[in-house]
Amino acid sequence: MAATPAPPDDPAQPARQPQPAVVARVEPGSIGEELGFQPGDRLIRINGVAPRDLIDLQVLQGEEELTLEVEDPDGTLHRVELEKDPDQGLGLAFTEALFDGLRQCNNHCPFCFIDQQPPGHRASLYLKDDDYRLSFLYGSYLTLTNLTAADWQRIEDQRLSPLFVSVHATDPELRSRLLVNPRAALLPDQLVWFAQRRLQIHAQVVVCPGLNDGEALERTLRDLAAHGAGEWPAVLSTAVVPVGLTRFRPPGDGLRPVELADAAAVIARVEPLQKEFQRAIGSRFAWLSDEWYLIAGQPLPPRATYEDLPQRENGVGSIRGFLEELEVATRRLPGRVEPPRRMSWLVGRVVAGALAPVVERLNRIEGLELILHGLPSPYWGQDQVVTGLLTGADLLEGVAGRELGDTLLLPRVMLRDGEDVFLDDMRLDAVRGALPVPVRLIGGAADLVAACLGSPLEDA
Numbered sequence: 001m002a003a004t005p006a007p008p009d010d011p012a013q014p015a016r017q018p019q020p021a022v023v024a025r026v027e028p029g030s031i032g033e034e035l036g037f038q039p040g041d042r043l044i045r046i047n048g049v050a051p052r053d054l055i056d057l058q059v060l061q062g063e064e065e066l067t068l069e070v071e072d073p074d075g076t077l078h079r080v081e082l083e084k085d086p087d088q089g090l091g092l093a094f095t096e097a098l099f100d101g102l103r104q105c106n107n108h109c110p111f112c113f114i115d116q117q118p119p120g121h122r123a124s125l126y127l128k129d130d131d132y133r134l135s136f137l138y139g140s141y142l143t144l145t146n147l148t149a150a151d152w153q154r155i156e157d158q159r160l161s162p163l164f165v166s167v168h169a170t171d172p173e174l175r176s177r178l179l180v181n182p183r184a185a186l187l188p189d190q191l192v193w194f195a196q197r198r199l200q201i202h203a204q205v206v207v208c209p210g211l212n213d214g215e216a217l218e219r220t221l222r223d224l225a226a227h228g229a230g231e232w233p234a235v236l237s238t239a240v241v242p243v244g245l246t247r248f249r250p251p252g253d254g255l256r257p258v259e260l261a262d263a264a265a266v267i268a269r270v271e272p273l274q275k276e277f278q279r280a281i282g283s284r285f286a287w288l289s290d291e292w293y294l295i296a297g298q299p300l301p302p303r304a305t306y307e308d309l310p311q312r313e314n315g316v317g318s319i320r321g322f323l324e325e326l327e328v329a330t331r332r333l334p335g336r337v338e339p340p341r342r343m344s345w346l347v348g349r350v351v352a353g354a355l356a357p358v359v360e361r362l363n364r365i366e367g368l369e370l371i372l373h374g375l376p377s378p379y380w381g382q383d384q385v386v387t388g389l390l391t392g393a394d395l396l397e398g399v400a401g402r403e404l405g406d407t408l409l410l411p412r413v414m415l416r417d418g419e420d421v422f423l424d425d426m427r428l429d430a431v432r433g434a435l436p437v438p439v440r441l442i443g444g445a446a447d448l449v450a451a452c453l454g455s456p457l458e459d460a
């Protein structure tokens, strides 16, 4: 069995003492409520162990008999003993997922999106997380380059699977070059390590034209697919996404944006491989994000080719999935709406073409006029931008002088997760205040249709 594939511990990643877990919310009717927990309480130890993160908490809560050490907001310490069913949780939500700090990235990828942001924003926006716990909990991608031997052991002991791994290239020398980190060369051994322990990953490859496309991309996908066979594949799926470059990137980074010809070449290289993988391992295994097809001006593949959409969060098949949901949501449309209404819908310019047929279909309803605006992003310096990257400034600049109708439909994906803030830190309230029409947030196909039909579903 392969030894733990970690070089000696990186002194930049010292072990940190866990801080108490601060309660954010107490679920009504839960054990936590019964015990008198309040937001602001600090859970210090469970059965004598200080949890490092939500994963530890989950494991520790699984015991039948618990001794909780808690400090309330005025500093009083409490010791609470209880018995419960092993599958019963405490019903507590916490302010953070990690209690011993975020594992930061030790790579220097020239295409790093964090480094391509303008200066002057909140410090948290410049944090480069590369934390296997967040990957397990929320599906964020990590590179495996900062793991210590103890981390590998923990992944094995707690069965932290699947993880989501940014591969970029399987060739050790090329991967080290792309991540600017000699530790990146360990990936092939790490894949074997996962396979031997029946632990699994989803992979992603960010393609930089001229660096890891062409032959290198083919080798990467073949190497990954070699771990994609059998009842218990170590690599479950691979997303191939184009590099995103902004106008804030440092000069002389050796990168260039993906052009139409690059996108067409990547599609031409990957689609035959998908067929080959389908025959060999029973899955297409490697999927291209929607952007490739949109940039190349080619139709999106049929829904069935995405299987169970394993990489939808990564933009693979997300538009196809949206169109499918829309198909369902528009199955029984009324012939007309009363009173008549005109609405505008904002999306990123690169997706506007794919959504135009939807707009056409909705506009067949008498009394409804839906106007689609596909906006570029002057903020990032991207003309062909996806909706999720449009900023508040892009929105205001993009809609100036355009017909907005009575209401502006704004995809929620333009806001930071869980916040009413755009990627440029502009607040939703400020944008609402600057627009001549009300804004309605839409989360998906059903929301869009409800808004068009005048249903008072949801707004924000």
Ligand code: SF4
Residues within 6 Å of the ligand: 105, 106, 107, 108, 109, 111, 112, 113, 114, 128, 129, 130, 143, 179
């Ligand atoms: S691993 Fe991710 S966060 Fe770290 S430098 Fe590379 S792109 Fe940036």
